[in-house]
Amino acid sequence: MLAPLPSAKAMVPFVSVDNMMRLVHHLGVETVLAELTDAIEADFRRWESFDKTPRVASHSRDGVIELMPTSDGSVYSFKYVNGHPKNIADGLQTVTAFGLLAEVSTGYPVLITEMTILTALRTAATSAMAARHLAPKGARTMAMIGNGAQAEFQALAIKAVCGIDTVRLYDIDPRATAKTARNLAGYGLAIVSCSSAQEAIEGAEIITTCTADKQFATILTDNMIGAGVHINAIGGDCPGKTELHRDILKRSDVFVEYPPQTRIEGEIQQMAPDFPVVELWKVVNGEAPGRRDSQQITLFDSVGFAIEDFSALRYVRERLSGTEFYQNLDMIADPDDPRDLFGMLLRAK
Numbered sequence: 001m002l003a004p005l006p007s008a009k010a011m012v013p014f015v016s017v018d019n020m021m022r023l024v025h026h027l028g029v030e031t032v033l034a035e036l037t038d039a040i041e042a043d044f045r046r047w048e049s050f051d052k053t054p055r056v057a058s059h060s061r062d063g064v065i066e067l068m069p070t071s072d073g074s075v076y077s078f079k080y081v082n083g084h085p086k087n088i089a090d091g092l093q094t095v096t097a098f099g100l101l102a103e104v105s106t107g108y109p110v111l112i113t114e115m116t117i118l119t120a121l122r123t124a125a126t127s128a129m130a131a132r133h134l135a136p137k138g139a140r141t142m143a144m145i146g147n148g149a150q151a152e153f154q155a156l157a158i159k160a161v162c163g164i165d166t167v168r169l170y171d172i173d174p175r176a177t178a179k180t181a182r183n184l185a186g187y188g189l190a191i192v193s194c195s196s197a198q199e200a201i202e203g204a205e206i207i208t209t210c211t212a213d214k215q216f217a218t219i220l221t222d223n224m225i226g227a228g229v230h231i232n233a234i235g236g237d238c239p240g241k242t243e244l245h246r247d248i249l250k251r252s253d254v255f256v257e258y259p260p261q262t263r264i265e266g267e268i269q270q271m272a273p274d275f276p277v278v279e280l281w282k283v284v285n286g287e288a289p290g291r292r293d294s295q296q297i298t299l300f301d302s303v304g305f306a307i308e309d310f311s312a313l314r315y316v317r318e319r320l321s322g323t324e325f326y327q328n329l330d331m332i333a334d335p336d337d338p339r340d341l342f343g344m345l346l347r348a349k
């Protein structure tokens with residue numbers, strides 16, 4: 001006898017990598033980045049309504065695997081994400097991810113999705129949100145140092161949200177810069193490929209570092225940074241992994257996501273535990289000043305926080321509705337009598 005087909009309650013919408021790519025193209029990548037920036041900003045405005053905890057990290061010699069949970073009391077989310085800088089040499093991604101959204105009232109999942117592409121989108125959107133509040137007004141040029149998987153997303157988000165027209169690229173591997181220049185052609189940005197970080201930041205009002213190295217690196221030194229710039233430091237996001245010389249931090253106003261996590265993982269791990277920082281959500285909702293003047297150096301010490309993934313998952317769920325960019329997965333056991341789980345198993349014999 002054939003086992004009964006799963007009921008509707010058993011099904012959870014699942015977005016594969018293929019369907020995520022279709023959804024992004026259907027909406028337009030710059031539209032997604034701009035809408036995601038607004039979605040994250042809306043959740044940063046209600047920061048206090050979320051459960052918050054530093055992510056749970058499992059470190060090894062080769063990298064890190066992390067779980068990132070949060071809830072606003074009605075919806076719960078988590079993301080599984082890794083960071084393995086050595087993976088590139090083996091033809092693997094440095095960062096991969098997937099995640100889940102669930103209803104708090106029943107505990108039932110309502111979405112499961114790939115999040116490797118979604119993480120690149122949400123990380124870029126978060127940088128754009130920070131830059132919208134912190135970058136000098138009328139910024140036109142961005143330097144993009146580290147031209148790996150995240151790079152194009154970062155450039156296009158800052159274009160879509162802040163209106164830059166030029167991106168200056170640098171990577172220690174010229175093939176990465178050539179790849180990024182190729183991919184960004186056709187998006188209306190002037191692209192300048194550079195042969196050093198120093199050359200890349202010339203004339204840039206926004207500097208984004210997004211390199212991967214499992215060590216304390218010094219991508220930017222203090223003497224390279226002039227007054228008035230905004231820096232998005234994306235790549236330093238683990239204990240023992242930073243990108244900026246600490247002297248830059250001393251001259252900057254430093255903005256962070258969630259201090260208990262950033263003090264362990266961000267650029268500020270190089271500083272004393274009471275080094276002053278401003279929480280970005282307070283700038284977003286007007287409780288703390290962002291950029292005060294044209295000479296100030298603003299630094300977003302980005303590590304990636306669970307609320308950004310929550311916003312991204314909710315955004316995808318909303319945008320999926322009415323589309324065909326998902327499959328239903330038979331994820332939840334749904335016996336006719338909730339107590340007869342074993343009976344359901346027997347009937348499937």
Ligand SMILES: NC(=O)c1ccc[n+]([C@@H]2O[C@H](COP(=O)([O-])OP(=O)(O)OC[C@H]3O[C@@H](n4cnc5c(N)ncnc54)[C@H](O)[C@@H]3O)[C@@H](O)[C@H]2O)c1
Binds near residue numbers: 094123
């Ligand atoms: N803050 C966040 O929310 C967030 C989110 C995603 C990824 N990340 C981090 O961002 C970093 C980049 O991620 P990715 O997926 O683009 O990695 P990737 O490995 O695809 O790219 C990293 C690039 O950095 C380049 N690089 C390494 N050292 C350099 C140096 N000294 N100068 C210039 N370029 C250098 C590499 O050649 C490579 O092209 C990783 O460390 C990752 O953990 C942060």
